[in-house]
Amino acid sequence: MVKDKDTVIDEFNSLVNMTPNELRDWLKDTQSQSSGWKNESSSSGETIGHERHVPPPHT
Numbered sequence: 001m002v003k004d005k006d007t008v009i010d011e012f013n014s015l016v017n018m019t020p021n022e023l024r025d026w027l028k029d030t031q032s033q034s035s036g037w038k039n040e041s042s043s044s045g046e047t048i049g050h051e052r053h054v055p056p057p058h059t
Helices: 005-015 020-028
Strands: none
Touching: none
């Protein structure tokens, strides 16, 4: 079942604990490349989520 937009936004906001700038800076740090799950089929060595990073829009 698909959740309504307000529920998704509320859940996201309760789980995300970094501002867009903090997240961008952390993703540039080598620490972010070693945390999380490793994609066994990828030769990049990066963790799942890191290699598919899309930067947040600048405001």
